Amino acid sequence: MSTYVLVPGFWLGAWAWEKVTEPLREAGHRVYPLSLTGLGERAHLATPQTDLETHIADIVNLIRYEDLREVILVAHSGAAGAVTGAADRVPERIARVVFLDSGPQPDGMSQLDFGPPEHRAAMEARAAEHGGGLVPFPSWEEHEKAGASLEGLGPAERELMASRAVGQPLGTMAQPLRRTGGFGKVPKTLVACSFPLEQVHAMIEAGHPFFAEMAGSEWDFAALPTGHWPMFSRPDATVSVLLSV
Template identity: 35%
Template sequence: MSTFLLVHGAWHSGRAWERVVPLLASAGHRVFAPTLTGYGETVHLAGPEVGLDTHVDDVVGLILAEDLRDVVLVGHSYAGLVISSVANEVPDRIAELVYLDAMVPEDGETAVDVMPVTQSLIDAALSSESGWRVPPMPEFPPPAGLFGVTDPADVAWVRSMLSDQPVRCLQQPVHLDNPATTAIPRTHIHCTGGPARVEGMERRPVPPTQPNGTPSRVWEIDTGHDCMVTKPAELAELLLKLG
């Protein structure tokens, strides 16, 4: 039995994994899919003080409270930043880091360093009436859709879980200065079925060698960004190779 900890991306909630969790659990694994502070059922906690560090604390707190070990830690999109800093905090608890169509940072980097277009979201939030709210990305015509989701029923479901992102999440740096993190294996899963990425949103190339010195592992799913919604079985199948 493995332990999977699935961390959702910006604007989403733990509900995003509802189609994946039972597939992993039915294979005999333990699965956690928490909602980070300020989203979904915790949206009332959102505010200008909530940031990347808050979300790192959410995940580290869950790992310690449940005494989780040998965790396959999956981060989707923005949560690539989250899982990186989590691994820095508790490297002895993490068996594998999975970057699911995610931001892959270096030590000290923010979301802007990884994906420069993020700066425009920060500027808009700081100049808005609230001064901190980053609204979800809009729905685009197919094949882009809403985070790569185009089926009308699925679009409505995804939209029902979306909430604003606190701008501080995009401003705080990742911490990856613990040498023990370099030993943790990494897997990258790329969603390749969406439209070509716009300037500033390009995915960083995965280097041929992981930080631990082994060859990099990159898998692909032919679908849009929210693959846990559009291709849950295919995603679960890949994750089960790690479990």
């Protein structure tokens, strides 16, 4: 039996893992899908002060207070920062970190640092317009323009996501991650969905700053060809790849 903690990406809550959680439990595993502060059923807890450290604490506290050990900690998309930070804080509790169409957040960088300055300005402007320090869920056209693959998302999946997604606290995107060294000790798997593994390995060999640390011996790689939200577009395959790690 394994213990999975499933952390969804920006704008999503624990509900996003519904078609993944039950099959993993039916296979005999302990599964904890997590809604971070201000998201999902915890949307009412969002404040302008909700930041990356808040979300790191959400994950660390779940692991500590449930006394979870040998955890397979799964980060989808924008959850990479919080998951990287949590694994860094409690590496002795983590068996493996799985990055599902995402990757580790470097020390001293925020999620907004991954894009050009105009992207940061746009997110800050949207949060100011929306109020409460929240960035509203983008339109599907905006997602595609930002490079997120919508492959496999039919009308039903898009309607579900758009109806339940809530504003993402800007601080979770804008606050830089501070790592202490614990993350480097943890085994890791990258599951590439919307980009080919060949591209990943090329970036690693080229020493790209966002991929360079994946050259370490603690890394494994898997491919799950689909769009950026595999828990919706290919839930059965998502379950299979999580079982395989």
